[in-house]
Amino acid sequence: MRRGRSSLLANPVLIGAATILVALVAVVLAYNANTGLPFVRTYDLKVELPDGQRLTPGNDVRIGGARIGTVIAVKPEVRANGRVVAVARLQLDRTAEPLPADTRLLVRPRSALGLKFVELTRGSSSRMLRSGDTIPVSQAVEEPVDLDQLASVYDARTRDAFRRGFVDFGDAFTGRGQAINDLLEVLPEGMRRLSPVMHNLADPGTELARTLQAFARTAGEVAPVAQTLGTLLPRLERTFSAFAAVARPHVQEWIETGVPLQRTIQREATDVRPFLRRSARLMAALEPGAAALDRASGPLADALRQGVRINARLPRMLDPLDDASRAIQRLADDPNVPMAIGAADRTVSRVDRILETLAPTQVRCHYVSLFFRNASSVIGEGNQWGTWQRSGLILTPIWMAPRADPGPQLHHNALPNTGQPGSDGECEAGFEGYRKGQTIGNVPGVQRTDSAPMITGPEAKE
Structure with a gap:
């Protein structure tokens, strides 16, 4: 009997190997699918x-x-x-x-x-x-x-805060679908009313850019106390919780009554705008002063601290000041005081006129000091016969007899120029030059405009 040829499909080993090979090819193709298929x-x-x-x-x-x-x-x-x-x-x-x-x-x-x-x-x-x-x-x-x-960009704490914030916002919107629908219903009207507001803000006259810069500077100033402000939020939460207890109807009524106020402000804003412009110019004018005040804040603070200590000592001064005030009041009530003040005022006026005349006499010509110096030398200086006080007149005998007119050789200057106003600053007394013939009154010409100290006594011979 002839043996029949065995079929490959009847061999389970070959079938298993072929299956494994196909699976491996599929895995390789799937693994390399992102980098492209082979032969493509x-x-x-x-x-x-x-x-x-x-x-x-x-x-x-x-x-x-x-x-x-x-x-x-x-x-x-x-x-x-x-x-x-x-x-x-x-x-x-x-x-x-x-x-x-x-x-x-x-x-x-x-x-x-x-x-x-x-x-x-x-x-x-x-x-x-x-x-x-x-x-x-x-x-x-x-x-x-x-x-x-x-x-x-944010650290782990900030990202965690964002996650909690998203959760809280989700909880806040939960169950408020109708309120959101109502908001969407009135939002077009709100945007229509918002348009003129934004138009006004975009006007260069509002100086919104400077306002934002001021807010930025304010934020920079607040940054060092950010930690302190952070502790404010829990306290605000308690405050808002207290408001929540009276939100309805009290706060709600207050908000409702605020709507007519806002409409009134909107109507009157046009009239208020010139005042705001003037206020803006005033603030701009005050800005240098504010900057100077900022620089002077340190010394002012020191002065205020010194003032506090001085004010603490003021009560000890009140009693003496009260006595002085009462004495001043008695003096003011005395009827003789006005008369004395009037007399003193008249005296000062007269002395002032005398000083006006004597001031150039002393300042320019030194005649006042020369007068006292020469006066002292008259009784303190002299020669072997005595002091200068013991002196005699030397007169020409023919001039001693009565005459109908002054002598032809008479020299007499009753009011010499001593630097007084109207004398051209001339220091004439004591410096009149001798002129032949009769000379009565001021010597012609300017003798000199300053006066050296007069030298008397033995020094005059040297």
């Missing part, structure tokens, strides 16, 4: 990026939202000038070939979890990129700020 031609390009931005192999490559390929590899590359760029290899479908040479690229987020993809924007160049060409870093669009980058 692709359109490969390289792109340069200023930053890899967490781009990983397997990320999609898209044009106009349609997927056309994947990222095969990403590696850093150091240029000759020391700059580091990220070079990514892209494996694109043949349907995308060819791309213009000025094609631009951008790395964008695909989800909030940090997944990225490369977006290509076709250019208009007539030169096309061939497989293996490189898109330079100059054609990479400036990278936007992604959500994951924004979140990484």
Whole structure:
């Protein structure tokens, strides 16, 4: 009997091995699916990026939202000038070939979890990129700020606070659908009324930019006490909780009555605007003074502290001041005081006129001091016959007899010039030159305009 040929399908070992081989091939194909299927031609390009931005192999490559390929590899590359760029290899479908040479690229987020993809924007160049060409870093669009980058700016405590805030906001909106619907219903009317308000704020006359700058400076001043202000929030919570107890109907009624007030303010705002402009100019004029006051705040604070200590001592001075005040009051009530003050005023006026005359006599000619000096020398100086007080008259005998007219050789100056007003500053007394013949009154000419001390006694001979 002839043995029949055995079938391969009847061998369970071969069937199992074939099944395992097919499964391995499927696994390999599935594992390498992101990097392209074997035996399939692709359109490969390289792109340069200023930053890899967490781009990983397997990320999609898209044009106009349609997927056309994947990222095969990403590696850093150091240029000759020391700059580091990220070079990514892209494996694109043949349907995308060819791309213009000025094609631009951008790395964008695909989800909030940090997944990225490369977006290509076709250019208009007539030169096309061939497989293996490189898109330079100059054609990479400036990278936007992604959500994951924004979140990484905050520390762990801030991110945790954001999470709690989102939960609290969710709880706040829960069960308030009708209120939100009511808000959406009145929102168009509110936006219509908001339009003129925003128009006024946009007016340069409102100086909104300076206001915001002032708020920024205020925030800078408040920053050092931010921790203290943070402790204020729990206290405000207790305050608002107390308000919540009287929110209805008291606070609600107050809000309702505030609506007519707001309408009145809106009507009167046009009349108030000139006053506000003048107030703005006044504040601008006061700004230098405020700056000076800021610089002087330190000394003023010291002065106030000194003033507090001085005020503490003032009560001890009140009793003597009371006695002095009563004495001044008695003096003011005395009827003789006005007469005495009037007499003193007349005396001062007369002495003032005398001083007006004597002042140039002494300041320019020194006659007052010379008078007292010579007066003292008359009784304190002299010669062997006595002091100068013992003197005699030397007269010409013929002049001693009565005459009908003055003598032809008479020299007499009753009122010599002594620097008084109207004398041209002449110091004439004691310096009159001798002139032959009769000379009565001031000697013609200016003798001299200053007076040296008169020397008497033995010193005159030297």
